[in-house]
Amino acid sequence: MVFTVVFAGFTSCETVDFADINQNPNEPNQPVASSLLANAEGALADLLTATTPNLYVQYLSNGQYEEESRYQTLNWDWEGWYAVLTDLQRVIDLNTNEDTREATATGDASNANQIAVATILRVYFLEMMTTRWGQIPYSEALQGLDAQFPTYDTQEEIYNGLFDELDMALDMIEPGQGPNGDYLFAGNMSRWETFGQTLKMTMALRLSVANPTLGAQKFNEALGNAISSNNENLYYSFLADENNDNPWEDRFLAPSFRRDYLVSDVFVDNLVGSGASNMPEDPRLKEMAEPATSSPGNYIGAPYGAVNSATDDYSFITEDIIFTQDAPAYIYTYAQVLFARAEAAHLGWTDEDAEMLYDMGVLASMEQWGSSNEEATAYLAANPYTGPQDIGYEKWVALYLQGYEAWAEWRRLKAMGYEKELTAPAELLSNATDIPDRQAYPATAGSLNEENYNQAVSSQGPDELNTVLWIFGG
Structure with missing residues (x-):
């Protein structure tokens, strides 16, 4: 069953340029499925490079302005994400409506492949949304005047629905070309199959606390079908063009020219380990960060949650990312899949x-x-497997800069009891009492949909940063 999931009335926090993608449905012009899909895929750019979740899990520290690392932002808007879901639903509608399905498939992929791609992508977005906010409008959303005040579904209902959608989409994939407008995987349906199966495996492991029986079932259904090598890593490709380049490069060079987002002392110190600042125990640090400008050859992390105005004294993110327009942003990786399988x-x-x-x-x-084979082998010999806490630590390292995914997994691993232990700054902003467990609903949520907002808060817990979500043991 495909749930229609879109909702209007909120604003997105991430800076996504949606241009003119949300056309007026009352206008006579026919929307083009390929354009709708391309714009929806474009929303991945800022999602995958968002700064705040990378600060939550302490990969990064701020420079002069430390408020973000002290959790200043309470309310997070979501209109942009529901706008993306609207576009994906319209792709599905164009391919299912008897009046439009034939024309939509003409010169494009089959109706089935277009529906499959749009559904896999929207499941990905919705799963991201529920791990951020918890209960959200789902089954009654995006119905316009038919449901102006949609209920907030529970996370259990959402995950059950998303698994149904994902299974349906995977079953629909046909041999042949994928849809036009797919610049994520260039219409390669085997890549979409891998994406869907890896997403399914990731969602299944998310249930390790809340519903391990269903989690084990879905995990085994995906086992053998997810990413199977680094050559299959899934990522968003940027271009050496200001219209679609890497947001990290935009922050450090044009148009922002901001020397911020240092590598944190927490991350650097852990990877230096038993080595030295000029010869870290973990060879990945040399690939993930730059030596401090004022201390050539030495990797020095910036104190987390503090003002770090003397940015030359600390390590920045590797120049391969922050000074490179076309550096990719990872969605899922082989290492992540292997650690998931190890935990399973x-x-x-x-x-x-x-x-x-x-x-x-x-x-x-x-x-x-x-890192070289020799470096990797030496590191592994010095850090053998002793239990699940090793998986938790290595997954934290492996998910470096995969902000929202890393934050979701850190919270789940925390509920399991073998996360990489992190400590929040001493003085927090907003209403935070610790590292955030969720993000609060948009500031206007209570006034625009009061009854259902209040019901969600009553059921889930206070609309605060440290209300633990059902999926993470709440």
Whole structure:
């Protein structure tokens, strides 16, 4: 079953340029499915490079202005994400409506492949949204005047619905070309199959606390079909063009020219480990960060949650990312899949070998970041598998700069009891009492949909940053 999930009346926090993609449905012009899909895919750019979640999990520290690392922002708008869902729903509608489906498929992919791609992508966005806010409008959303005040579905209802949607989409994939407008995977349906199966595996592991029985079932359904090598890593490709280049480069060079987002002391110190600042134990640090400008050859992390005005004294993110317009943004990686499989083996969900998969995960992450085989082998020999806490730590390292995914996994691992331990700054802003467990609803949510907002807050808990969500043990 495909749920129609779109809602109007809120504003997006991420800076996504949606241009003119949300056309007036009363206008006579026919929307073009390929343009709608292309604009929806474009929303991935800012999502995958968002700064705040990378600060939550302490990969980064701020420079002169430390408020973001002290959780200043309470309310997070979501109109942009529902606008994206609107476009994806319109792609589905154009391919299912008897009056438009034939014309929509003419000169394009089959109706089935277009529906499959749009559905997989919207499941990805919706899963991201529920891990940020918790209960959200889902089953009654995007129905316009038919449901002006949609209910907020529980996370359990949302995950059940998303699994149904994803399974339907995967079953629909046909041989042949994918849709026009797909610049994420250039219409390669085998890549979309891999994306959908890896998304399914990731969602299944998210249930390790809230519903491990369903989680194990769905995990095994995806096992063997997810990313199987670094060559299959899923990422958003940017261009060496100001119209679609890497947002990290935009922050450090034109148009922002802002020397901020230093690598945190928490991350640097952990990767330096038993080594030295000029020779870290973990060779990935040399690929992930730059030595401090004022201390050549030395990797020095900036104190987390503090004002760090003397930015030359600390390490920045690698120039391969912050000074490179076409540096990719990872969606899912082989290392992430291997650590997921290692944890599933530890949990008894599969009969695979947790230690072997842990070793493979470390080596895959090393390869992804460009460390040599010799460096990777030496690191692994010094850091063998001893239990799930090792998986938790290595997954934290491997998800470097994958902000929202890293934050979601850190919260889940925390509920499991083997996360990389992190400590919040001493003085927090907003109503935070610790590292955020969620983001609060848009500031206008209570006034625009009061009854359903109040019901969600009553059921889920206070609309605050440290209300633990159902999916993470709340």
